[in-house]
Amino acid sequence: MEKIFLNNTLPDIFSSETDLRSEIWKHNVSFERGGRYLIEASSGTGKSSLCSYLYGYRADYSGDILFDNQKIRDQKVSFWDTIRSRHLSLLFQELCLFPELTALENVLLKNNLTNYKSAAAIDDMFDQLDIAGKKNTLVGKMSWGQQQRVALIRSLCQPFDFIILDEPISHLDDENARKMAELLLHESEEQNAGIIVTSIGKHLPLDYSKVLLL
Numbered sequence: 001m002e003k004i005f006l007n008n009t010l011p012d013i014f015s016s017e018t019d020l021r022s023e024i025w026k027h028n029v030s031f032e033r034g035g036r037y038l039i040e041a042s043s044g045t046g047k048s049s050l051c052s053y054l055y056g057y058r059a060d061y062s063g064d065i066l067f068d069n070q071k072i073r074d075q076k077v078s079f080w081d082t083i084r085s086r087h088l089s090l091l092f093q094e095l096c097l098f099p100e101l102t103a104l105e106n107v108l109l110k111n112n113l114t115n116y117k118s119a120a121a122i123d124d125m126f127d128q129l130d131i132a133g134k135k136n137t138l139v140g141k142m143s144w145g146q147q148q149r150v151a152l153i154r155s156l157c158q159p160f161d162f163i164i165l166d167e168p169i170s171h172l173d174d175e176n177a178r179k180m181a182e183l184l185l186h187e188s189e190e191q192n193a194g195i196i197v198t199s200i201g202k203h204l205p206l207d208y209s210k211v212l213l214l
């Protein structure tokens with residue numbers, strides 16, 4: 001996938017809104033593979049809705065969203081299976097890790113779908129994010145900031161053309177945010193992938209090619 005295109009897209013819930021200041025809703029917006037995009041949002045402007053639309057969980061919007069030239073509305077489960085395992089990775093704001101599994105088990109669940117990363121490469125990522133000692137800890141017993149790092153590692157354990165990160169550093173200090181950005185950038189450059197980050201506060205420190213207000 002080379003391009004994600006939003007064509008006059010608007011969540012149904014905002015259809016009667018007369019004071020939209022968004023640079024995304026009701027606009028034509030392109031996210032290009034290889035680009036780095038920051039979406040700055042205030043609470044309630046539809047950040048989670050946008051992520052749900054792009055990941056195929058919801059379609060309560062007007063206008064269109066296209067992956068390359070293909071509209072994503074009404075696509076079959078098999079389309080989304082391929083997209084989610086090979087083309088688009090999402091780090092959920094709520095992380096969606098399994099608390100009753102260890103950090104490593106959570107990561108392997110994803111990696112086993114494509115065997116994209118070797119065991120050594122996964123170990124390296126735990127090292128780089130300073131949570132090597134937590135690999136065998138149950139996620140339910142980890143802090144939220146530690147869980148955010150596990151969720152990033154999991155999101156990198158698949159091939160992708162684009163990666164979407166929904167408020168990835170809300171619970172991280174600057175040093176850990178920097179380490180996360182470094183790992184993300186390295187992995188994305190290897191795949192020439194596009195990065196889309198949302199933020200309502202602290203920004204993941206990247207050299208963004210475009211900043212858009214939601």
Ligand SMILES: Nc1ncnc2c1ncn2[C@@H]1O[C@H](COP(=O)(O)OP(=O)(O)OP(=O)(O)O)[C@@H](O)[C@H]1O
Nearest residue numbers: 011013041042043044045046047048049050060200
């Ligand atoms: N599953 C849903 N179906 C329909 N409308 C929804 C759904 N979830 C949220 N909304 C509505 O969409 C609007 C935007 O909500 P959304 O959760 O996308 O915002 P957000 O920018 O992510 O907010 P926050 O940063 O506070 O989490 C809200 O008015 C909300 O009521």
